[in-house]
Structure formats: C-alpha cells, structure tokens
Amino acid sequence: MFRILVAEDDANQRRMMCAFLRLSGYETCPAADGAQALQVLAECKLDLAICDIMMPNMDGYELVEALRQYDRALPILMVTAKSEFGDKQLAFRAGADDYMVKPIDLDEMGLRVKALLRRVGIQSEHRIEVGRTVLSSRDWTLTVDGAKRTLPRKEFALLFMLLSYPGQLLTRRQLMDEVWGVSCETGERTVDVHIKRLRERLAGVTDFSIVTVRGLGYRCEVDNA
Amino acid sequence: MFRILVAEDDANQRRMMCAFLRLSGYETCPAADGAQALQVLAECKLDLAICDIMMPNMDGYELVEALRQYDRALPILMVTAKSEFGDKQLAFRAGADDYMVKPIDLDEMGLRVKALLRRVGIQSEHRIEVGRTVLSSRDWTLTVDGAKRTLPRKEFALLFMLLSYPGQLLTRRQLMDEVWGVSCETGERTVDVHIKRLRERLAGVTDFSIVTVRGLGYRCEVDNA
DNA sequence: GCGCGGCTTCACGCGCCCTTTACATTCGGT
C-alpha cells in the first residue's frame, strides 16, 4: 500500500483529491499547508507527495525543498494554478518530479501518480546481490566480501540501475531519465565520467563488469565464472 | 532498435509518452504538430507512429493520410480525446491501425505498441534466431552458442537485414536504402567492404552464410544442415 | 575562513568505425 501526502489549502479540493486517491487504492495524508505537511512527514513514511504551489504559511517551493532535504528519493507531484512556462521551470528547479496545472483532472492525476510510483517502483527492490557483491539502496552501500563502503549518490544510482537490468543495454538517455529525472538538462557526457569513477571503484570486483556499447550506451555483464 | 514517432502537442504528455517508450527500449522522435512530424518522417526511418487527433497546423487525420502516403505499412496508433464512436470510425477510415482514448494509460500504450509491432511481422523483441545464432538489434549483439559480442552499427544493420530476408536477393541499393538511408551518397562499394568484415567475423558460424550474387547483390543462405 | 567531497563541464587524445582508394582476384562471355 502506497501512502500519499496531499498538501492543498482548498479544503474542498483536498477532500476530492483524497477521496479519488483512496478509491484508487492509496492511503492518503491530507495537509492544509506546508507546516502541516512537515508534521505529517515527521510522523509517517511517505511514498509520494502532491503539493500545491500556492499555500499559506509555507508555499510549495519551500515545502518541496524541505521534502527533498528529508527524503531525496521521494517522488513529488507539483500542482500549479498558472500554466506559464516559468512556473514549470521553477517547479522542476525546486525538485519536483512532475507537475499538473489547475484545474486538476482527477484521472490525469491518477495517471501521473501511477507513473511516478512505477518509476520508483523499479527501485522498490532495495537490495541487489550478484555473486559476492551486495548493493543496498537504503544507504547507498556496496559490500564486497563483507567489506562495506558507501558510494556517492549518482554513482550508486547508476550502478543500481545497470545491475537492475543485467545484460541489457541502457542508453545514456535511459540512465539519465531514471537517475537524474526526465526533465534534466545535464549533458549526457556526465554519465561517462560517473561510469569511469565507478569502474575505478569496482577494480577489485569480479562478479560483473560495465561494458561500453559504442554509439548506444552501457550494459552490465554478469560474470558467472 | 525500433524508432517511434510521437506526435502530440501537449509537451508534458509528449514527454511522458516518450520517457515511457524509451524506458521500454524504444527510440523516440517527438513532434509537437503535424508539420514537425512530417519533418521527422523525412529525416529518419520510422517503425511506428503515435498521433494525437487534435493538433495545431495539421490535425491527426491529415497527418495519418500523409504518413500512409509515404509508407503504407507503417503501423499508426491514434490518440483521441473523445470516446465517441464517430471518432473511432474516422480514425480507422483515415488509416489508423489502432486507437486509444485519452487519458492515456502508459502501460496500455506499451501493450498496444508491442502488439502493433508484432502484427506487422517484426517481433517486438527485435530478435532473429538462426540455429545457434541470435541477433538482437536492441544492442547490436550477435550471440553464438551463448558467446555474446557487439558488432559495429553498419555491419550489424547489414547482417540484420540480410537475415530478415533469408534466401532472398538484396541489391546493394536496397541494403543501402535501409541501412544508410534513402538519401545517402556513399559509394556502393562500401557495402562490399562491410560484407567482407562480416564474413571474417562470422568465420565460426555455420548456421548461415552470405552469398554473392554477381552483378546484383548479396543473399543470405541458411544452412539447415 | 578553509578544506573536502561530490557533481559537472571541458579539452585532449586514443582508438574504433567508416569510407575511400588502389590493387589483386575471380567470373562470365567470347
């Protein structure tokens, strides 16, 4: 069961959204403003947050940043009243994963929620084990023969995705969509640099290797030797 | 790798569709309206088209007809905002192979895309299997008796096309139109060089062989020994 | 303040791929 925070100041709107989400099989945590939202955040583990931009006490941008600080991986769906491009930009810059424009179509909201959850659902498995190597996405650690060490966030995320699809090609675009987020404007060459550092770190690991597929991307090859 | 045209004017919707398709292993060509779609069409070979009915500049019906005129076999998946029967009628009459009603369920879209691609005879897996040899166009790999290796792009594309029409003659012109693109000015002798390299690489493969048809082109012969 | 680690960008260079070209070889017709 997924638990969803609904931060929306309009009581009527909030009730409708919560009702719809509950009907869709989700657990809901309503909050009338940013302060309440933070309270909810402290009390229970959330799987997704829906935040209105315009709220009293603490607006959506602040809230998103606070949420991000608390849980970097939490999928956040922003709701904005204006459809101006600037707002979308701001929302994404603040750390939102997706956004919707008011008035809200509940069906559309359902789809976006589903899509976001599915995206992190790929990562719902928190542990990957390959030979003598273990990855744990809870604390971004790599354990080889009992020797545990923490990887930088992006490098870990990259390795985790590669190992989630062993033997399968992943393009830079796919990797970036998943690790950096779909609406990220970082150059694709950045992936290369992270891969290089990963390879350095994995020098002693023989359970698998990261293979370059020229012109396409990267692939993780499991050595069953 | 299958290439899919996504003609949809709503930028967010388009991004979501493209992101989902890319995660599913497809290459995407986004287009914001009919005009852009035709531009994409002129530039690269497409395997499937997803078209929204309601678009500025050129609506979906016109676009579908234009697509059909260019490529009769291209599978077209229409997206309509209204669920009225009349619209479905029109969509099919215009030449669509399938349709979806908004709001779009991405999983459903994935299923329809896969089904359409399979229906036009290309396996959605994009695999060719001949005896103990397997070709996977996802990552340009050739697997012989479990030993996987990646081929250079052109060589793979050539081999893939040859094996797509086993026993059938393919002229250099046909091969180049498919692999290099219709409007390519590379000398035809280049094909010969690639064929030579392919033959070297396929030295240990006994499942098939590339035969020269003097004055015409090449043909792939499957040895069912 | 300073240092440090993580992320991103950039420049450089190697090496793979592609293409061209030249030469050798084979094939078909006479």
Add this chain to the structure above:
DNA sequence: ACCGAATGTAAAGGGCGCGTGAAGCCGCGC
C-alpha cells in the same frame, strides 16, 4: 585462354565516440 567487369582484399585517412585528467562550482563540516 583472354578480356573486361565485378568483386575480394588491404591499407590509409578522417571522423567521432569515448576515456581520461583537470578545473570549476557548490554545499557541507571543521
């Protein structure tokens, strides 16, 4: 068997993708 055309073969050159090192930026902790 000879000749011309088509194809096989080898090598060279250029383009470009990718690896690599370094520098800059930012946030964080000392």
